[in-house]
Structures are given as structure tokens and as C-alpha cells.
Amino acid sequence: MLAAQRQELILDRIRRAGGVRVADLVESLAVSDMTVRRDLDVLEARGALRKVHGGAVASDGVRTEEPGFAAKATRQADEKHAIARAAAELVPPHGAVGLSAGTTTALVAEYLVDVPGLTVVTNSLRAAEVFHRAERPDRTVALTGGFRTPSDALVGPLALASIRGLNLDVLVLGVHGMQERAGFTTPNLMEAETDRALVEASATLVVAADHSKWGTVGISTIAPLDRCDVLVTDDGLDPGARAVLADHVDRLVVAGARHGEGNGS
Template identity: 55%
Template sequence: MSDNQNLLAEQRRALILDEVRRRGGVRVNELTRRLNVSDMTVRRDLDALARLGVVEKVHGGAVPVAEATAHEPGFEAKSALELAAKEDIARAAVAMAPPGSAIALAGGTTVFALAQRLVDVPDLTVVTNSVRAADVFHSSQRPVTAAGPSARPGAATVVLTGGVRTPSDTLVGPVADAAIRSLHFDVLFIGVHGISAEAGLSTPNLAEAETNRHFVRSARRVVVLADHTKWGTVGLSSFAALEEVDALVTDAGLPEAARREIAERLPELVVADASGDSTTCGGVPV
């Protein structure tokens, strides 16, 4: 992590969080040398990460917070993490939504990042249980003109499922489940709390797990959007096995060993990077 003095605060904090998780803890003086910033800057970054609930400050440094499998962070807390990775993933994943197709968007901040790019794909039919994703389409589709608001040509048709709102601004429960069961999607884009070889896709919210199961069953193609920190994490409830996933889109921070394991199990693994390039393994040649 040398030559990082010009990093934006959010990028610097993402690097610090990665280091804390990878090493199990860091010291302030180590971070000042690695990031080439002041002691005060590092302490402010640790304060910000502690407020998000992802690290615990200790004397002279910080350690990771050991989250319970049932702990569900709110949308705002999650949206501040791994911002660059989520943008890389969204940039790669948008090509998987063909114009004119019927797609489903499940909840999560990475899917939210994708929604902001999908507004430029013409003639989509979008079914979502994400309040945040629905807001993105609503804002983009109704520009205000002298004659009043009007939908732009080629704008998506958006259906919000209804249901009970979770801390991550996702609608779940019987109402959402009934709506999803009656529909059929070309592609499902879904985020996860955790993904692993043993537990598959998981979430800490039991009702969200059930709603996600219906999403998976209703889609011809399941695309998981998950940054590298999600690999090896296990939530309270599994809702799909890896064998039910058609593609995983992740970022360049995923270790090589994990890439090999995933590529052996999934038809397609897409690793996106900040340059806008992506590497595809599995069902599609590299």
C-alpha cells in the first residue's frame, strides 16, 4: 500500500479495512507508514470505520468486529464499504442485461450500483424488491420538461414487489414471495451477505432468504454480484447452493486460490478491475 497519499478517504478506508480483515488487526503506526499519511488521518479513518461497525478500535490500532451470523447491517453502513469494487462489478455486469429482456434485481448495495448503470439499457422490464433500486429507475425515467414529467423513450418498466422492509431497504415476506412466484425472468442479479463452497449463498435475514429462494427459482439465469470480502462469509440462512448459480461477478481483490475454487464450481466467473477490463473463466473462454 505504498504511494497512497493521494487516495480519497473512501478508498483509503477500504484499504485499511482489507488490511484489518486480512491480518486480524493493524497498528496506527504501521498504517501511517504504508499509506504515507499522518497519524491523525489514520485515526480519523479508524473512527469512521468504527462508527460503521466494521472494526473495533483498540489501544494503538484496530481489530475486525466479529459479526454474528444473524447480524444484518443497514443499507447506509454497507454502502460505504468497497465502493470501488462495487463500481467495477457493476460496470462488468451491465453487459449481462440484454436490451428488451426481463430481469430481476434483488436487494443490496452492489445491485444498487448496477441499477444506476441499467437505466441506460433500453426497454428492460425490471422486477425488484429493492426500494433503493426502484428509486434509481424512478428518478431516471421521469425527466421534468415544460409540459411536466414524462417517461423517456426506451425507459424500463419497473415493478416493485411490495412486502415488509428490512434494514437493508429490501422488501421481503409473503407479499413479495407471492409476486415473485408468479413471474419468470431472463436474468436475476442478486447480491449476498456471504458466499462459500459449503454454505452457498447466505443472508442473516430469514425472511429475505425465503424471498431470495423464490427469485432464484423464477430465473433462467442467476448472476451473483459479490465483492471479494463476501467469499468465505456465512450468514444465518443459506438460500441457494453454488450449483444453482450461473455466473459470479466479483472484483480483482479476490485471491487466486478462491478464483480457482470458484472457477471449478461455476459455469462462469467474471473478475472485474478498475481499468474497465474483466477476466472471464469457466463456461466462457478467458
């Protein structure tokens, strides 16, 4: 197992349980005590966790770090595909759809390439490239201008100017974190501003976020949980988080990561 994969497993356990013990990680990961402690040192340096005696717990800090697209693309890959498939099913044919930037929304684009008659507005270079490769005459794709972020989003005054004044049927929004108090968040201030403009332009907001996003707080809020019409997540989300989200969003769709099956509530 690669170090990055091992560290992601450690973070996933902390997100689910709130903390981990070194001894338990040594046994379950079949690695040495030194390897586990080295992984914890790396993750603590990134601000992803806080080391305590005998283990580690979730970091209490606000996220300002923004990993690059390639780094995020490998995380929760199966879950993201299931979420993307379910989110794409919410986009009507011949509709006007917005796609924000992110690894999950780039996958949504792949599931939208065969939907007829779409007009797509996106600030995602990755999503635009998906549609470009699958060019079809009955689709229009508008890529905003702007400055490029580590997540391959276009942001800034040019992006805002191209979004304001638009009317979109639905926006599929990717987020860095979601939490009851902070809502849907991102560590990039300029990306948050662009995402808020997309939200304001959209009649229906669909948020596509895997279970690891729960409890993570980026420095800037995009929208409160109550603004979300449909949240599409995966079956790794713990029951407590599901209950909180069900109280705030109009509809919660849980997509099965293994088979891509989903259910709504």
C-alpha cells in the same frame, strides 16, 4: 482519514491475509497505537474481527448483523461500480430481469437505464427509484410489496406472493457473503427467503459480489455456489478464492476496479 474509512481498510487487510498486527497498522495508517487499538475494539464489538495478542484475526462467527444501506454504500465503492457495469452487460435487451436489493445491485440499475425494452422485477427500493428517475416508455418496472429491511429491501409474504409464478430471463443478485460450504448468504432471514424466490424464478443467476464478501457467512443461505451461472467480482479477490469459485460457478467474471475492465474465465 475518517475512522470508518480506516476501519474498512483494517477489515480489508484481515480478509486478504487472515490477520493484522497492531504495529504494522500503526506504520501503514500513520496513526497512533491507541487509535489502532480503539478501531480494533469497535470492530470486535461489531463482530467483524477477533482481537489477539498484538493484533487481530478474522471473526469465526456467523453474521446476524445487517448494516444499513448508507453504511454499506461507502464500502468498496470503486469495485462495486466496476462489478455493476460488468453485470449490466450480461442483461439482454427486451428481457425480463430481476434485481435483488443491495448497494451493488442499485448501481447495476444505473447501468441498465439505457437498455431498451426491459421488464424489471425488483424488491429494491433503491433500484426502483433509479428507474423511476430515468423513466422511459419502453420499460416496465414491477416493485414487490413487503416490509422494509435495513438494506432497503422489501420482504415478507407480499414480496413472495408477487414473485412466485414469474419467469425471469436473468436475476442479478447481491449477497452479504459467500463461502464454499455456506454458499451465498445474508444476515436477514426474511430477505433470504425473498431472494430464494427470485432465484427460483430465474433461468440465469448472476451474482454481483466484491472481494470483501468472500469468507463472510451470513446466518441464512440464499443459494449454493453451484447454482450460480455467472459470478461477477473484482480484481481484489485473492487467487485461492478465485480457484474455489471457478470450481463451482459456471463462469467467473473479474472486473478491474480501477478502469472497469473485466475478463471472463
